[in-house]
Amino acid sequence: MTVRVWDVETGKAVGAPFRGHSNSVRSVAFSPDGKRIVSGALDGTVRIWETGKPVGEPFRGHTDLVCSIAFSPDGRRVVSGSLDRTFRIWDAKTGKPMGEPFRGHQNPVRSVAFSPASDGMEVLSGSSDTTVWIWNTKMDNLVGDLSQGHTGWVQSIAFSPDGMCVVSGSLDKTVRIWDAKTGKPVGGPFRGHENSVLSVAFSPDGKHIVSGSVDKTVRIWDMRTGKPVGGPFQGHTDSVCSVAFSPDGRRIVSGSLDRTVRIWDAETAETLADS
Secondary structure (H helix, E strand, O other), X not given: XXXXXXXXXXXXXXXXXXXXXXXXXXXXXXXXXXXXXXXXXXXXXXXXXEOOEEOOOOEOOOOOOEEEEEXXXXXXXXXXXXXXXOEEEEEXXXXXXXXXXXXXXXXXXXXXXXXXXXXXXXXXXXXXXXXXXEEEOOOOEEEEEEOOOOOOOEEEEEEOXXXXXXXXXXXXXXXXXXXXXXXXXXXXXXXXXXXXXXXXXXXXXXXEEEEEEOOOOEEEEEOOOOOEOOOOEOOOOOOEEEEEEOOXXXXXXXXXXXXXXXXXXXXXXXXXXXX
16 A cells, blocks of 8 residues: 655665555556655556655545556546546646546446657547557547457557657466557567566667566567567566566666565676666
């Protein structure tokens, strides 16, 4: 039920845990300026934190647990996806919902992200109904339907840094790349994981993708060829639930059900720190 901040060089916790949620925290993200953190939890709420303290009251509106959250590129809005099959946009300063919830998915919304190329007007959503959709939140309509590909739950999605492509990871054990404008798949699915893919992310330059899986490994892929780059990264003793590149692309962080966080050298696959 807590949020923690860690020093990536030492693996040590920075300050005390952030307390306020009344159930497990499912998703966290930094604001673009790095001064705030947003969290979504199984208690159905979203919270903003600054210097370890909650900012205002929790954001309430979802009728089920919150699976995924993200800040808009300008830091003024937050998007949250929920098991209630909707995603919502919130005013990050006031905590008030901006309009009605976005409906359309037939199953829980597992992952959400703002596009970096549309001033935060476009939102990406991935669902247990096996589909990935792109929405124009200003017009309240569907822009792209990336539904032809996955055969299992879409657990994680992300825009490329330029907003031109989308990556998705699924319980069908594959990673897929899509053209964000046409909704068409770019090449075939990336295969290599032996179990469900739980998390995916682009490198800062958009050339590589990192994925974490129930098979306990982390993999890096060449975005254009779909081929694995070295690895797999082995060390976790349980499912890898979340992965991300560092801003310079030289390191990877992974969080696992084995209760640890690991920092990896993106080129050598060596563990740099674990917590």
